[in-house]
Amino acid sequence: MVAFINMISAWAIPVLIAFIPLYAFTKKVPVYESFVDGAKEGFQTAIQIIPNLVGMMVGISIFRASGALDFFVGWTGPFLQQLGVPSEILPLGLLRPLTGTGSLAFATDLISVYGPDSMIGRMASTIQGSTDTTLYVLTVYLGAVGIRNGRYALKVGLLSDAVGFAAAIAVCLLFFG
Amino acid sequence: MQELQTLNPDKTAASPAMCTLLALNTASITLIPTTLIAIRMNYQSANPTDIVGTTLMATAVATLAAIVMDRWYRRKFMRSRPKKPPVHAGPVSSSQSELKG
Secondary structure, eight states: OOHHHHHHHHHHHHHHHHHHHHHHHHHHHHHHHHHHHHHHHHHHHHHTTHHHHHHHHHHHHHHTTHHHHHHHHHHHHHHHTTOOGGGGGGGHHHHHTTHHHHHHHHHHHHHHHOOOHHHHHHHHHHHHHHHHHHHHHHHHHHHHTOOOTTTTTHHHHHHHHHHHHHEEEEEHHHHHO | OHHHHHHHTTTTTTHHHHHHHHHHHHHHOSSOOOOHHHHHHHHHOOOGGEEEEEEHHHHHHHHHHHHHHHHHHHHHHHHHHHSSOOOOOOOOOHHHHHHHO
16 A cells, blocks of 8 residues: 555656646647636736735734734644644644645745654645645635625635544554654 | 636625535645645655655545535535525525425
């Protein structure tokens, strides 16, 4: 199983990079033109969502700067440590759904302090890589079509982030432990 | 999202289909965590890509959870409101009969 996962790790990148343009080519899709069209749309969307992004970023900054994040980590840390979750990794789990750049900086810091091949470094890599920034995705997607009521989307996104966080730690303990 | 918005009866609130799209997107099946691999290379990892497998598994679990929870909340949402929303707030009993049906 470990050998199989290592094989996927080694082959995933070259196979995918070769596969996408080749598949498009066999389907007679104009590869480069499609790319340019997509990139053009992305630029317009970027301008449209600026107000939503500003609002979200202010909220997240306040959450971090006010000490609410640290308070939550201090409160839940000892309990999670009993389950094998290193307390160093906990802030990353909380930051991950909120801010992509913030959590990436935090993950990079963990990797540099503990080493990329340490358990914490691998957990940080897996957590950071395995999910997207929920709040950012919701802001961008809903903002792009002018929706203000996301209904249960946020709840589902954050709950699945929690599941992903637990899964990342469990898988790392299983394969690198 | 823009295509889904054309089908959405309430333009200010997300439709169930949008919520499903968002659930999948926020969990986001990650095939290759390229940024992380690059960072690991920078810090002289002996095997920078050895987290691809664990990332794939974690992301698969998270996506599965997102699908299940989206179904759950979608069903709850569908039951909580009558098929044809009344113009003004209807009596509680009308939504209750909808629950049984």
